[in-house]
Amino acid sequence: MRPENYQAISHPPSNEYELNFGPNHPGIEGNYALKVKLHGDVVVAARADGGYLHRGFEKLMEGRLWIQNIALVPRICVPDPVPMEVCYSMAVEALNDMEVPERAQWLRVLQLELSRIAAHLFTFGGHAATTGMYTTMYWGVADRDQILDLFEEWTGGRVYHIYNIPGGVRRDIPAGFLDRVSHTMDYIESRLPDYDNLFFTNQVFVDRARDTGPMNQQQALEWGVTGPNLRATGLAFDVRRDDPYLVYDQIDFDIPTEAPGDAWARTLVRRQELKQSIHIVRQVVEKLPSVSGPVRTQIPNPLAWNVPAGETYTRVESSKGELGYYVVSDGGDKPYRVHIRGPSSMHAVQVLEQLAVGARLEDVAQIMFSLDACPPEVDR
Amino acid sequence: MSKTVTPWLDNLLQEIEGIEIRRKDSRRVRIDIAADSLPTLLELLRGRAGYVHLSAITCVDWIDESQFELVYQLWSYESQSLVSAHIRIARDPGVYVSVFDLYQPAAFFERDIHEMFGVYFEGSPDMSKFILTEWNGPPPMRKEFDAEAWVNETFERKEYQPDWLKEITEQGGGIVKSPEEARQKKP
Amino acid sequence: MKNMKEIDIPIEASVEQSRTNPLARVFDELVRFCRSRSMFMLHYCTGCGAIELPPAMTSRFDMERLGIQPMVTPRQADILLITGYVSIKTLKRVILTYEQMGSPKYVIGICSCTVNGGMYWQSYATAKQLDQYLPVDLYIAGCMPRPEAVLEGMRKLMDRIRSGEADGWKDYYRRYDWYLGNQQHLFGDDWQTPADVIGEASHYDLAGSGTEGEHTHLLQQCQKPLEPQQTFFQIGGSLEVKGESHE
Ligand code: SF4
Numbered sequence: 096m097r098p099e100n101y102q103a104i105s106h107p108p109s110n111e112y113e114l115n116f117g118p119n120h121p122g123i124e125g126n127y128a129l130k131v132k133l134h135g136d137v138v139v140a141a142r143a144d145g146g147y148l149h150r151g152f153e154k155l156m157e158g159r160l161w162i163q164n165i166a167l168v169p170r171i172c173v174p175d176p177v178p179m180e181v182c183y184s185m186a187v188e189a190l191n192d193m194e195v196p197e198r199a200q201w202l203r204v205l206q207l208e209l210s211r212i213a214a215h216l217f218t219f220g221g222h223a224a225t226t227g228m229y230t231t232m233y234w235g236v237a238d239r240d241q242i243l244d245l246f247e248e249w250t251g252g253r254v255y256h257i258y259n260i261p262g263g264v265r266r267d268i269p270a271g272f273l274d275r276v277s278h279t280m281d282y283i284e285s286r287l288p289d290y291d292n293l294f295f296t297n298q299v300f301v302d303r304a305r306d307t308g309p310m311n312q313q314q315a316l317e318w319g320v321t322g323p324n325l326r327a328t329g330l331a332f333d334v335r336r337d338d339p340y341l342v343y344d345q346i347d348f349d350i351p352t353e354a355p356g357d358a359w360a361r362t363l364v365r366r367q368e369l370k371q372s373i374h375i376v377r378q379v380v381e382k383l384p385s386v387s388g389p390v391r392t393q394i395p396n397p398l399a400w401n402v403p404a405g406e407t408y409t410r411v412e413s414s415k416g417e418l419g420y421y422v423v424s425d426g427g428d429k430p431y432r433v434h435i436r437g438p439s440s441m442h443a444v445q446v447l448e449q450l451a452v453g454a455r456l457e458d459v460a461q462i463m464f465s466l467d468a469c470p471p472e473v474d475r
Numbered sequence: 476m477s478k479t480v481t482p483w484l485d486n487l488l489q490e491i492e493g494i495e496i497r498r499k500d501s502r503r504v505r506i507d508i509a510a511d512s513l514p515t516l517l518e519l520l521r522g523r524a525g526y527v528h529l530s531a532i533t534c535v536d537w538i539d540e541s542q543f544e545l546v547y548q549l550w551s552y553e554s555q556s557l558v559s560a561h562i563r564i565a566r567d568p569g570v571y572v573s574v575f576d577l578y579q580p581a582a583f584f585e586r587d588i589h590e591m592f593g594v595y596f597e598g599s600p601d602m603s604k605f606i607l608t609e610w611n612g613p614p615p616m617r618k619e620f621d622a623e624a625w626v627n628e629t630f631e632r633k634e635y636q637p638d639w640l641k642e643i644t645e646q647g648g649g650i651v652k653s654p655e656e657a658r659q660k661k662p
Numbered sequence: 663m664k665n666m667k668e669i670d671i672p673i674e675a676s677v678e679q680s681r682t683n684p685l686a687r688v689f690d691e692l693v694r695f696c697r698s699r700s701m702f703m704l705h706y707c708t709g710c711g712a713i714e715l716p717p718a719m720t721s722r723f724d725m726e727r728l729g730i731q732p733m734v735t736p737r738q739a740d741i742l743l744i745t746g747y748v749s750i751k752t753l754k755r756v757i758l759t760y761e762q763m764g765s766p767k768y769v770i771g772i773c774s775c776t777v778n779g780g781m782y783w784q785s786y787a788t789a790k791q792l793d794q795y796l797p798v799d800l801y802i803a804g805c806m807p808r809p810e811a812v813l814e815g816m817r818k819l820m821d822r823i824r825s826g827e828a829d830g831w832k833d834y835y836r837r838y839d840w841y842l843g844n845q846q847h848l849f850g851d852d853w854q855t856p857a858d859v860i861g862e863a864s865h866y867d868l869a870g871s872g873t874e875g876e877h878t879h880l881l882q883q884c885q886k887p888l889e890p891q892q893t894f895f896q897i898g899g900s901l902e903v904k905g906e907s908h909e
Pocket of ligand 1: 170710745747772774775781805807
């Protein structure tokens, strides 16, 4: 019904208009918004509008014990929660000068890579959906569920695992688990040709993604782009190799790159990373039985755990890019300050604003998915 | 290519006033520097040493010393090392210069620090609110802002008095110790 | 805090209109059955619980076999799924969305965060109890609930629609003053939405003693005619320069 105070809004006749793109929009990833200014259907300016998923994590973490925060951190990036746990645990370990048992490190790598595969499959699904290919979305989500099943058996949680704690991991893998991991990897690898046919070499997708949202290496470096998006511009940089953490320096893997830097290249890089991750998981599966020992070091009573004063910046490579935690302790039982540098805080704000300009409106969603932007990471 | 910061850079840096360099390990260098000299340092690091990637800017509120600490994390793709530059600025009025002309990612971090801590960055392209557009209170990340008190004042808690619990309590059972009591016992 | 207290409003028994058609009850039954069998849920991910919806919708758990499908516009949707915590900024949009949906409409609160704030109980940015701002028909607790739980919740809602118990939307009209009071408490006194809820309430014959009150009076005082939204592209940024080149 029309409210009594209804008045039609008159606009001057113009080809230019502004549009709210999101937060309640099927093309937007998560709960996020863009204000776009259009000329016809070409975007001439875009401004990101975030904060819909803001929970004030950095404040919350200052009010909780070191160990309690483990339950908080995975919520920061929902599709790919494991790097959050690992990175935070690594930061606390660095503050404590704590050694992590080798077996725990391998288990963490296994978890990180499984999570990366799951996140990439999810992103492919979302990206395909924005180009109208819903079958890929159905497949991607269903195949991701295979990995979530592994996680569930391993840690008890499908999405949030709360499995990594400072000093190691909570418990060892169940009996026969590695066989099931290998089996799932075989399955996912056998699916890759299907994905190629359906999505990656699909002419509809290639035509739409080619030359959409291009950036060159120079721009990418200027804008602080990291992760697969940077590698899609031809720079082979990966925190796992260039600033190694855990046992990544003992693992053999390639860093796939592509030169063009458009949406198509970014997706192809992820497609090849999927293969590399499967390769890494296989190595871990092979290696794990020969690494014995405990899976965590003794930590003091976690309810009265005063972490020595200091500061540290740890970073890991998440599926979206470089993830960093800056943690300051003043010697108390709670963090003094935690700052989370999510990779998407660059991709979803400045980079997206720049890349959307010149694109057509229907490609904006595609650009956002090809950047693999994760809004909760921006808002925190 | 050496994996550490090259010695000539060390010498160069020594010439900047009020600088203190600490090497944490082969890939991590911590630099404490006077607030005035930071733009010079960043220019040197970016222009001469290849530290082109600004990973993060963090603000830490040292309320007891009445100072804000700003930490700039810089990564070099060439020497593969991370420099963290620390400066202190006065908490009041909390104004500093933007490094946007050197590092574009700074725009996001400075905007974020502005709304969370109220530090103003002169020359930053956009200081409007991004996340907290509907927030009228003080900058929430400052230490003096007590989020829990604000929540208690603004929201009501749900009361948990399910019938089954009442029944048990009538028979003398139920929750013997409230969570608050249980927590207090701990050292 | 005083306006946050729940006031007891006698809910008038809906006036039984004398129904002349002998088949009226049969029709009612039929309509409710049809409603419960084709539900369109609005596609709006407010929080992290939304990540379990794609599995629930796609081939593995396949909600569609229950007749539930995502819908992209609020005006065609029946169910508003609140998937997790709502930050205050989102809550405003959620209320706007809810008021745009056509009746009958149902709200499901997924996740513990919608019940009582969940693990963000001390966060300054999230609203704690969803049912103070919107009538919630069903909660699905869990952090986060599994897809099976979501399906189970949907089945419950179907049953409640069939039996006519899911009438939260009527409650919104009957006690609009109370809901509005809570909204004003959080968003400030000048909070207004484009929908004319009181008018709708009388349209549906649901206006009662709780529909209007001090808060709706406050709303009427503060109400301004709708104006074009301010342009977003005034503040100087690196973007603006590019905007002009397309002329
Ligand atoms: S209940 Fe858990 S999963 Fe759901 S919104 Fe809250 S934190 Fe996220």
